[in-house]
Amino acid sequence: MIKKSMVKVEGMSVPCYSLNTLIIGSGIAGLNAALCLYEQGLRDMSVVTDGLGRGTSNNAGSDKQTYYKLSLSGSKPDSPEKMAHDLFKGRCMHGDLALCEAVNSVRCFMNLVRLGVPFPHDTYGSYVGYKTDNDPLGRATSAGPLTSHLICRRLIEEIKQKGIKIMDKHEVIALLDDGKDGQKQVKGAVAIDGDQLDSESMGFVVFNAVNVILATGGPAGMYKASVYPESQQGSTGLAFEAGAAGNNLTESQFGLASVKFRWNLSGTYQQVIPRYLSTDVNGRDEKEFLNPFFPDMGTLSTAIFLKGYEWPFDVEKIRNYGSSLIDVLVYRETVKKGRRVFLDYTQNPKGEGKMSGFDFSLLDEQAYAYLKKSGALFGTPVRRLKKVNLPAYRLYKDHGIDLERERLEMAVCAQHNNGGLKANIWWESNVKHLFPVGEVCGTHGVCRPGGSSINACLVGGLRAALFISKKYAHDPPGDEKFLKGSQDKISGTIEFARGILSKPGSGDFSLSKAAEEIKKRMSSYGAVVREKEAVFREKQKAWKLYRRLKKEITIRSKKELPKAFKCLDLCLTHAVYLEAVYEYLERGGKSRGSSMVLDPQGQKPCAALGEDWRYTCEKPGSYTAGRILEVSLDKDLFVKKKWVSIRPVPAHETWFENVWRDFRDDKFIKEEI
Template sequence: MEKNKIKINCKQIEVYSLNTVIVGSGAAGLNAADRLYNFGQKDIAVITEGLKMGTSRNTGSDKQTYYKLSLSSKNKDSTYEMAETLFSGGAVDGDIALVESALSTFSFYHLVDIGVPFPHNQFGEYIGYKTDHAPKKRATSAGPLTSYYMTEKLEKEVQNKSIKIFDNYQVIAILTDKSQKKAIGLLTLNKNQLNNKEKLYTIFNTTNIIYATGGPAGMYAASVYPSSQTGASGLAFEVGVKGKNLTEWQYGIASTKFRWNLSGSYQQVLPTYISTDQKGNDRKEFLNDYFSNPKKMFISIFKKGYEWPFDPRKVKNQGSSLIDIIVYYETIIKGRRVWLDYRQNSKLISDCGKLNISLLGKEVKKYLKNSEALFGNPIERLKKMNKPAIDLYANNGINLKNEMLEIAVCAQHNNGGLAANIWWESNLKHFFPVGEVNGSHGVYRPGGSALNAGQVGSTRAAQFIANCYRENPLDLKHFKRMITMQVKRKIDLGDTFLDSINKNNYKFSSSVIEIRKKIGQRMSKAAAHIRSKNSIQSALEKTKFDFENLTKTCFLNSIRDLSLAFQNYDLLFTQLVYLKAIKNYIDLGGKSRGSYLIKTEKENIFTNNLIENLDFDLEKNFLSEKIQLIQYKNNKFNINWRHVRPIPDNDYWFEKIWNKYRKNKIIK
């Protein structure tokens, strides 16, 4: 890695030249750095907005899952069978599914080797269990903090190898050649030097970029992503990287003060669902208003534990996902607040405060009895079944024994993202999106497959770079000619944001937070798990207006707001792209699927007779065998659909593969 300076906009800007930069310090990004080093490419560095930020390090669930091939006796499995499971989710490319299956054990054992505490039996078998959307016992877990342990151990590997980490650097532009066919570098905001205008910006001149920025979480107000996770997908769309399956997200019930998925035992202990006004008054048990009888309601609450993501297929006949719609109705439509109360049983199963077992369904009674928790109130049952679930909230300032837990239906994972090939290289050459920012998933995915996909994708990118893209970056003079106008445009945007400090002169409070709230509220209301043609069109028009007028409406109080202003620019452009994709899906006749419901226009489902008025159609594989691709090019959005690529029918003759492997003809 070499350090120099170049002059742009009358500014002397530091430039680092090296083979590969990895953007992001989550599990996928750190694994990419570790793998690259192990594969022999050591001219690398990690760039991160904050080493301790991001989703991998700050999120989890009741039992956070890692999905891989079955690794214990009597559980027959194969890479092809696992690929079929991934492929069957709809809108998935078969070749990518096969790669994620084939490298799942390679990636899993690497995590085991570096110390992630996945459990095994006395014979060394890594026992599995079934997770959602999966037919075999492929799932494993290191507990609620699985991804945290992964990130922690991978960070240690990176530090032990003395790989340079540029901490507190925010990427604000991806730099390309003049035809936007190849990535050649990055422009970053050095947040360590916000008070030093001479060092405010830093440029990276690179042969390759591994982009591990996570999902665009900042688009949603109701979000289970950590508040430190915003994403940076808009910067990629801006330079022509294609988006894939952007319509497909996963949503579910989560706590909002401390952001955490409320799946598993959090639901199976039957907490009481409470609605209040905005001040926390007017307490009501409300779910029973929408169910035909208490038994149906408690079965749905219980099933919400293992049917956690919202699924339109589980709405009708008073299924578990009806609860997500009711919570949305209370919070978004009625403007109330919703809570889980673990301190007392619902009045519908309470006999003088005690659990009335006779009012529970057979499935619920059997589970609680087998768990030795068929007694008491929800917090007592939770303590018996999963005390760490209580401790987790206590460690984050919430005592479930003494207070209610505020909830919402939250964005949890983007199944779509940036498009890439089987080596995780995008249509923009030398640019590799890995982890959640990569759209390798389709409509449905097995729980835990995202953690595997991040490890597999970052490994594949590292393999390809180490074998095929070893050359040095451009010489500095050539690089400067290529990037001067691109850098100038972004610095000019930054200067415009900074000029608002003087114009504002504290007449107005900083608007960056209000703009962020507006972005999130719009997406959560119109484009989360409840969607309609009219609401998407309205949101799209408002987003387009806000993006085009951002420099007029963005007021900074100090240079400290500059980072947020650049984030808002990225989020607004990202939102514009996503809403374009969703509108296109609906215009083509796309129906409810995955983790969202599309309302028909002939009925308003949100009335007092919610159950009777639910009116929506399920997708009947009309578009499930196709993939939507969207690209921003020459100031226009181009959307097209193609058929999924099938699972490859490989030639498994050993001698042929061995011969190709020895001649280095596999990685290409």
Template sequence: MTNRIPQDILDALTDVDMPRLVPPSELDETIRLDGHVVPVHRCGCVIVGSGAAGLRAAVELKRRGGDVTVISQSAWGGTSACSGSDKQTLHTANTSDQGDDFKAMARAIRAGGAMDEDTAYIEAVGSTRAMASLQYLGLPLPQDALGGTLRYKTDHDETGRATSCGPRTSRLMVKVLAQEAIRLGIPFFNQTTAVKILTEGAGATRHTVGILAIQPRFQTDDNPLGLVAFQSGALILAAGGPGELYRDSVFPNGCFGSLGMALEAGLELVNLTESQFGIGTRREGFPWNLSGTYVQAIPHIYSVDETGTEHHFLADYYRTTQELASNVFRKGYQWPFHATRMLDFRSSLVDLAIFREGQKGRRVFMDFNRNPLPVPGDLPFSLDRLDEDVATYLGTAGADQVQPIDRLRHMNPLAIELYRRYKVDIAADPLEFAVNNQHMNGGIAVDTWGRSNISGIYAVGEAAGTHGVTRPGGSALNAGQVFGTRVAEHLAASGRSAHPADGDITTVISGAVADITSALSTDSPLSYRDVRAEVQARMSDHAGIICTPDAVRNALKAATALNGAIRQNGLGHDRPGQVARVLQWQQMALASEAVLAALNHYIENGGGSRGARAICEPDGDALPQARSGPLDAYRFRSERQADQKEQILVRLDQGRIKVSTRPNRPFDETAKAFFERDWPAWLTGGIYDLQDTPGSTG
């Protein structure tokens, strides 16, 4: 039997219209520099990014009396508003039927290692508050008839803490938070690209005084680059992850993040070795993760070569039809590639097989109108011949339909509707896909209040490096909501953002403008398009799911050489309208070098395969097997347990990338709060650690 959901309900959960922004008031203050007249907007706090995490910080800070301004390259155009999957979820601690509690949830969040234990606990404790407040704002999270939240199991989650509004969960989150931000009168500067963090002081006294951005509507003869300065005593970086870093990416186009800009400002970055890769549709069309019910419907997966011949390539890897079909299903909640799941004929062997087809120049497709073809010599596909966990799931879901498209329609009709909105009818035609980069688990190093190593600068969402090697699916959304709230609480307690900034920062802005103009050249042999092609190819080809020590080492040398050439020659551009993009690619090249430096450090110091990447070498101790025999080219190093206990830090020092390590911050699970003893710290603000020094990330 198929669930019949009225079309108007499907439409409402798929076509999510975003609110219209109110144009900000005109700026009547300017700073005159040599060749530039730069408009200035003063505020207490400027937030870079208009996704779910940035909007949460904006709303919470405004409610606490903060003077807040949001700037965005493209409002409602980022990852949380435009990307995701049918299981992009918000976490909630379970009721006792699953034996869950906050400490158990924290252990699950940090289970892969290289994550601060206190951060994991903060995310667990804050999850119920984040969910409840979103429901209060109107997020339609599903409930049963008695008011309980409907939940399910997702990747790296054996308890079943996830819940979802469907494939547009994160966009719906952005919508309700945006509506609240507009209702509160928070100014938004849209089509505004942050390009330079402004700081004063040195050492322990260094602090932010705002950010310099480019806005085309401010472009005049006196302001040829369209510069605008946002002067503030607090800065929250919430611009998401570096989606443009990879050619093979499921990020929406134009997602640059802020890691390169952060490096230039002297911020420390952490865990840049940790990302997520998995199957998804190509970004040339409509990029989307193919997790959840897309694969739990068990479609037929095949490739096509240059002659148009189909190849049932998964049959070369799995021993039986049952094993093949069951592992395609498991990609639903084991979506991210993980090196260890290439072993013992498990689910990441699917990723490796797809990756290898791509290397052969073949295109890979998912056909929802065909069940998987049999492995040669074995029985045909049957719902009666599936592994126990798969059969139990489909049986409980009532997904006993003959064809994959009917099973998908029964379990998740929104999955079909979503692609149909983008002129792709997966009910009629096969869907092309590949293994793509999806998420940066690392980012700006922050402490338990979201503070960076420079006073007044905070980071939330994917811009912050709060994740470790693995994370339960959907916990990134939760982390952004929890830390968006905590940053707002900390800023409100400090009073730093209560009033618009004052003082004269002409000298700081002048220096920033000089740095920007030095990066630009009309006659440079390098164009930003050249840099884009080189960076994306290098990262996808040598820093994706399969890495070798030599390839990473050589990629780092090439990235370092590229940045040296950029510093020497600048980047060419044809017209002022390209300047923002030029600067973003100059910073993306720097971020690429930082990622490769961290990865090379990890590998050269004996680091093994974990999370996103398999470190392959001839004498590796782990050997994936296929039906056709050992996959010797993909023999890999196993992870060392000791590496799970530390994190890799990266910073820019006089133009050179410096790499170091630090142990994870611990969390004492035996410690207990005591009301009368601990209440005064809350009443007096002692919990906020408000000494006027940069936040300690160690």
């Protein structure tokens, strides 16, 4: 069971929890990992979170939030290997991880069904599916707009019912690690208890753990334009500092979202064809900014409609006035020109000359048929929205935005990190005993089917729990032994905290200013549009900011301690991500997925855009297309970069008797394959 003691560090008495597994984060990934460990018989573990109810899983959604699993209905044949190959087709995903996510998807999905998550089935019990993006078979299902929230709710209830310890309001600020024979190993963590900040020990808590499951979600806090919930910041820097490698850090998903209330502007929000407009920062100088770039009103209206089906920005969908040309133009307007962009649901798109006279007859066949079938060939966008999808209208109303009166401010926002920390088929990182699961773990590559993120969160926890229960289920060392290897890092962290509290303030260098710089840099240079020289310059600035923060950061009170550590974490994270983007561009990497790489030798997105918008898409067979970039830091924070070959989907044993024999002897647990 979990043992609590008090240990002396830096003259302070600090609570020390000794346990087998520390789970950091209370999103789907962390909560599910705890339950999987419990099912494997493990009891001395705890979920530690900076806030139960915070994070992406609990607070994000979409018009139909999707879970991607093996097809369980209909007459179209599916198989785990087929699904693995479809995941693998998303490019730069290791095939063995794709296979794990595919073969375990039914087990994880059915566990949610068993727990009471309301996934719909028909009279016969068939979990019918629908097609999501990058999905050839209709494997997707949904429990509605708040699928991930409903999953969290059920997982939390189950955790409480099983008596698994949750330590709330604990911000983990450092991982404790050790390196023997060049092999790094995690040994625990340092956290700050938000309820004890005013105590003599400043809320410091240490964890002496055999294993750490890191489920801290995507590094959302580094983006200014973001549809992640504000309560999700991310803590990937903790792992980089401990020597964990990132992979595919260049790959994220970006798309159009409202910014006042953060929500994806996908599906019906675009299919009712709202009017796009921009203004200056003060809301004046209104312009129909898309009009000059489209040949006529029919092409523009159809592109807006298609944005509903094709939500993530995709460089392959820019040409020929594709729907992703809209993302490019919104980015240009907001980031490059510093203007504000809005959707107006009270008026149809309008303009002059060939851009005048919005009419349904101008739409392409698909768009026209959709609106006709939905009985929505009439009126204004908001009237169509209310007719086709009233809950979508009400959603904004419930958040204080009446689309009948108010324009919706929007931007091209960060939504998901396909890349993240590197892990093997048991979700163990290159740092032994450290298991990144969920979005912090980068199992996916360039593209992924919509809904595969939730599946990855669940499969990762299941795999980590299996491995831990079979290989790493022993007790942690005694306090003395633990402190012998960890005291320096714990002391360093406490000393640093004392230092930033006692230093006189250095004028205008505030935490919020630093955070603002990080966000602006990532959204402007490390997100949707990338350019080599600019990224080189900005990564230098990122490291400069990190060094400056380390030296000059000051806080006014202990209350700001968690914020200070978070700012440092995000600063380190954004520097490492920019290193990855630069390395990718330096190797000749081109536009792919949700990121457009500017290239003077390439093609223009459309005739009316300037020369500086030329870009080229990645070609199959190129250096970057056939490899995965891994980036890590050594103990002096020197950046190491490595390009590794992509592992194919493995051929695996399917002869029942052999699998059964290995299973009986636990021989199926193989560390390295």
